[in-house]
Amino acid sequence: MPRTTTPRTVVHTVVDSPYEPLTLVAVDGVLSRLHMTGQRHRPPEETFGDRDPRPFGEAVRQLDAYFAGELTDFDLPLHLEGTPFQLRVWEQLRLIPYGETRTYGELAEALGSPGASRAVGLANGKNPVGVIVPCHRVIGSGGSLTGYGGGLDRKQRLLAFEAGGAGLPDALF
Template sequence: MITHTEVDSPVGTLTLVAVDDALSGLYMEQQRHRPPQESFGERDDAPVFDETRRQLRAYFDGALTRFDLPLHFVGTPFQQRVWRALQDIPHGTTITYGQLADRVGSPAASRAVGLANGRNPIGIVVPCHRVVGSTGSLTGYGGGLERKRHLLDLERGALAAF
């Protein structure tokens, strides 16, 4: 069963989508590659949404550095490999698309990794914002570069507080 809800955040309203009891989507307003609203199912308050809200609040408060939620990925096997690898990028750090390609065992596939990264359906929780260009520049974030900068600044500030 697919359900959704919306939550306010420092980066705007977020739409949470669940398949049964697992988070399958976290989308920002005007996000590139955002599925159509009708694909989000009925508006409901699935149990996973309460825990997602709690963890998002803690993340934005600087108290949470790693999400622990049941996730349901819908994508190709390659995309899913990339999305799982994103979860291993430490809070407050960044890696390049090339480094991510190495981590998923496809060192020549940095462009394909970038495309998979851009299609990440569970933003913030699956931290695609931690991937940067080869020179360290902020590039290609589906939620917009301003949001990417905000999330990275938040994490670096939270990291310095520990």
């Protein structure tokens, strides 16, 4: 017997940010992806669905508050699609406090897989909702800024912004 799947409604919108425009994608009205311009692992635009800003009001409000230095923790429902391991890594990312960092090894330890820092790095790089699920807060074991799908310059700017805690200095643009 053929398996049937329920059709999903996929829509997107584009919003301004201090880090160039962000493309938000929702599946069935729930935020599922956030893409930066020039981002690694950015899927083709035809997968973003029709343009429709309606499902994104709260996400846009929280992003605006974050970039204004008024929000440190996002509280949004998310529709994340990934392997069970990726989902565990992404959940662990959400536990890293604002303004702090963790190494790939520390995340692997927290997941109960101390030898999996490389796998953690790969899952981190596939995070579909950067900024909101703060993959920019993960650094190399020696404190180095390693891989970031949005580019190392954005990672450095996000970390500097969070370290300062208030507003985005014009020098970061």
